[in-house]
Amino acid sequence: MPIPIYVKIMLWTTYLISLYFAIFWFLVMVDGEYNAKRRKLKKFPYVSIVVPAYNEEKNIITTLNSLIKLRYQKNRLEIIVVNDGSTDNTRNLVEKFIAKNNSFDTKLINKKNEGKGAALNNGLAVSKGEYFVCLDADSIVTNDALQKILPCFSDDDIAVALPLLKVDKPKNMWQRMQWLEYLVNMFYRKLMGKLNCIHVAPGPFSVYRKSVLEKVGGFDVNNLTEDLEITLRLQSKNYRIVQLLDAEVFTLAPKSFKELYKQRSRWYKGSLINAFKYKGMTFNKKYGDFGFIQMPTIFIQGLIAVILVSSLAYYGLKPYVKTAYHSILINFDFFTLIKTFKFDFNLLDLNYTAILVAVVMLAISILVLTISHSETKERVAKHGTLSLIFYLFFYFLVIGFIWLGIVIDFAFGKRHKW
Amino acid sequence: MRSLSRDKYIIAGVITLGIFFLGLFLGLAIEGKRVNYIESVSRKQNLDFSSLQLQYAFIDQLSQEKNCLAVQKTFEQNINNLESTRIRLENFDRESTLNKNELDILKNEYTIAQIRYWLLGERTKKLCGADIVNILYFFSDEKECPDCDKQAFVLTYLKKKFKDKLLIFSFDSKFESEPMIPLLKKTYNISTYPTIVIEGNPKSKFQGKDTILNEICSYYMEKTEDCTVK
Numbered sequence A: 001m002p003i004p005i006y007v008k009i010m011l012w013t014t015y016l017i018s019l020y021f022a023i024f025w026f027l028v029m030v031d032g033e034y035n036a037k038r039r040k041l042k043k044f045p046y047v048s049i050v051v052p053a054y055n056e057e058k059n060i061i062t063t064l065n066s067l068i069k070l071r072y073q074k075n076r077l078e079i080i081v082v083n084d085g086s087t088d089n090t091r092n093l094v095e096k097f098i099a100k101n102n103s104f105d106t107k108l109i110n111k112k113n114e115g116k117g118a119a120l121n122n123g124l125a126v127s128k129g130e131y132f133v134c135l136d137a138d139s140i141v142t143n144d145a146l147q148k149i150l151p152c153f154s155d156d157d158i159a160v161a162l163p164l165l166k167v168d169k170p171k172n173m174w175q176r177m178q179w180l181e182y183l184v185n186m187f188y189r190k191l192m193g194k195l196n197c198i199h200v201a202p203g204p205f206s207v208y209r210k211s212v213l214e215k216v217g218g219f220d221v222n223n224l225t226e227d228l229e230i231t232l233r234l235q236s237k238n239y240r241i242v243q244l245l246d247a248e249v250f251t252l253a254p255k256s257f258k259e260l261y262k263q264r265s266r267w268y269k270g271s272l273i274n275a276f277k278y279k280g281m282t283f284n285k286k287y288g289d290f291g292f293i294q295m296p297t298i299f300i301q302g303l304i305a306v307i308l309v310s311s312l313a314y315y316g317l318k319p320y321v322k323t324a325y326h327s328i329l330i331n332f333d334f335f336t337l338i339k340t341f342k343f344d345f346n347l348l349d350l351n352y353t354a355i356l357v358a359v360v361m362l363a364i365s366i367l368v369l370t371i372s373h374s375e376t377k378e379r380v381a382k383h384g385t386l387s388l389i390f391y392l393f394f395y396f397l398v399i400g401f402i403w404l405g406i407v408i409d410f411a412f413g414k415r416h417k418w
Numbered sequence B: 001m002r003s004l005s006r007d008k009y010i011i012a013g014v015i016t017l018g019i020f021f022l023g024l025f026l027g028l029a030i031e032g033k034r035v036n037y038i039e040s041v042s043r044k045q046n047l048d049f050s051s052l053q054l055q056y057a058f059i060d061q062l063s064q065e066k067n068c069l070a071v072q073k074t075f076e077q078n079i080n081n082l083e084s085t086r087i088r089l090e091n092f093d094r095e096s097t098l099n100k101n102e103l104d105i106l107k108n109e110y111t112i113a114q115i116r117y118w119l120l121g122e123r124t125k126k127l128c129g130a131d132i133v134n135i136l137y138f139f140s141d142e143k144e145c146p147d148c149d150k151q152a153f154v155l156t157y158l159k160k161k162f163k164d165k166l167l168i169f170s171f172d173s174k175f176e177s178e179p180m181i182p183l184l185k186k187t188y189n190i191s192t193y194p195t196i197v198i199e200g201n202p203k204s205k206f207q208g209k210d211t212i213l214n215e216i217c218s219y220y221m222e223k224t225e226d227c228t229v230k
Helices: A005-030 A060-068 A090-100 A116-126 A145-152 A173-194 A210-215 A226-236 A257-277 A285-330 A334-339 A352-375 A385-393 A395-411 B006-062 B065-095 B100-128 B148-165 B180-187 B209-219
Strands: A047-053 A077-084 A105-111 A131-134 A139-141 A158-167 A206-209 A240-251 B133-139 B166-172 B195-198 B201-204
Touching: A005 A173, A005 A285, A005 A352, A005 B006, A047 A060, A047 A116, A060 A077, A060 A090, A060 A139, A077 A090, A077 A116, A090 A105, A105 A116, A116 A131, A116 A210, A116 A226, A131 A210, A145 A158, A145 A206, A145 A240, A158 A173, A158 A226, A173 A240, A173 A257, A173 A352, A173 A385, A173 A395, A206 A210, A226 A240, A226 A257, A226 A285, A257 A285, A257 A395, A285 A334, A285 A395, A285 B148, A334 B148, A352 A385, A352 B006, A385 A395, B006 B065, B006 B100, B065 B100, B065 B148, B065 B166, B100 B133, B100 B166, B100 B180, B133 B148, B133 B180, B133 B209, B148 B166, B148 B209, B166 B180, B195 B209, B201 B209
Parallel strands: A047 A077, A047 A131, A077 A105, A158 A240, B133 B166
Antiparallel strands: A131 A206, A139 A240, A158 A206, B133 B195, B195 B201
């Protein structure tokens, strides 16, 4: 089937932009070793961990248990659970937990439901720590995480340090694909950190310097993705954000397409809305690489995904749909078609340009996947080869599909609900 | 002022363009090879046609009708080769960027070859009394002829059903640089697409499987199983 010239130009542009970004980050990778500088902790700084919880009865206790196992001086640590108007048993469970573990400084704040940003601000207001940690109630921390993260605040302009985030015990294909995605994202974020280009400090165990957080005014209470907004705000004020690959935190990942769609739809919409909020940073020399590579990436990643997925679906599937539809014309007499099928193949029939593009893209993907495994100290194919194959050939379609949904939502002016 | 990795932006741009041009040159090299391939196949097919013409002349002049069957087999084989090369040529033409002119000349040759075979087929039908039905199929692009896909699908199916007893010659109605196309269109009064001409009778608009099957079966002297069972 002929592809119109404007579609060809669009696809080529998409390919070249993606290739350009891949090569750029490859150059960043090979340009010297980078690890966040660490200084020895002379004393244990006071740390406040805030756990915002809305209907988290299933996970909250596991999360809190992982916190009391942290290897850190007990009297230098406070845990603040902000119950954001849960309608389930969260409040009771936390109260029981506090009664049982009274040797720990754990507080519970009950408030009406206002969203995560407001809950974090409530925690921030009462916190006493020098460092402020937010922890989603569906995440588990390894016990040496704090000791590994805190020494990274070696310079005064470092505002946030991020742990290595992994998907907790992936059980099905959706979670296994996300397990791989997280590894790649962590490696990618480490590269971003090299140029101070990190644009999001995710919910699970991001450690903030509290004084900075207070100076910039805390979290945005009316935001789909308050974690992304605060990071962009910190970037706009030229603070540094570092990514570590040794302090591990595990998080629950959506286990079905429906859950994944809901989560990603919020994330990606949030990233677009907030990128528009800080659009002045784009291609602004004042913000260095962040303005030149990261801001444009946030803007065009969705566009690239949508173009790729829609053209692939349209031009890849249309011939098959057509044949299926045409089969009515011959009363589904496939026997005649198969019986006389002649194998007429010539090497020149292959579309070498398309093959070259596919090979280059696949090679880059495999390279990134391999390095991501080694950087995060994970064994390749830990969760099976099948998930690797699905991740390489199928997952980008899923993400593209979600972006397509977002474009449609924006086009019809649909607001996102939490 | 924050740092800007200017060098990396430039190097990444140069490498990206390098890969792009590599792809472009590969594409052009392949296009060149495709043109050469079609040209060489076409030379061979021209030779095949001359040989076939000679074989029929031999049968005709020396009354060698007993050899009709063997020669007809060659005829059928040649036509199949011609058709598969024509389809390949259409595909190459669709993907080509720089060799449009060469490919157009080749398309011209194939159109002429189709007409030559059709005329030769008509002659041999009389000479050897072959039980064959000819269909001329005039198609156009998707804009002018949204039903051409359907028509081509049905014709391909019927060709597979009747094999060497049905000869289909396809003509791109837009290809008017070959004077034979407007001439044929005028002869059969063709202005809409798809149009099929079964044994000289033009039928415009999409024709379903059963309509064509009934029509072609009415021309066969010996009705095959496919004509009775639908």
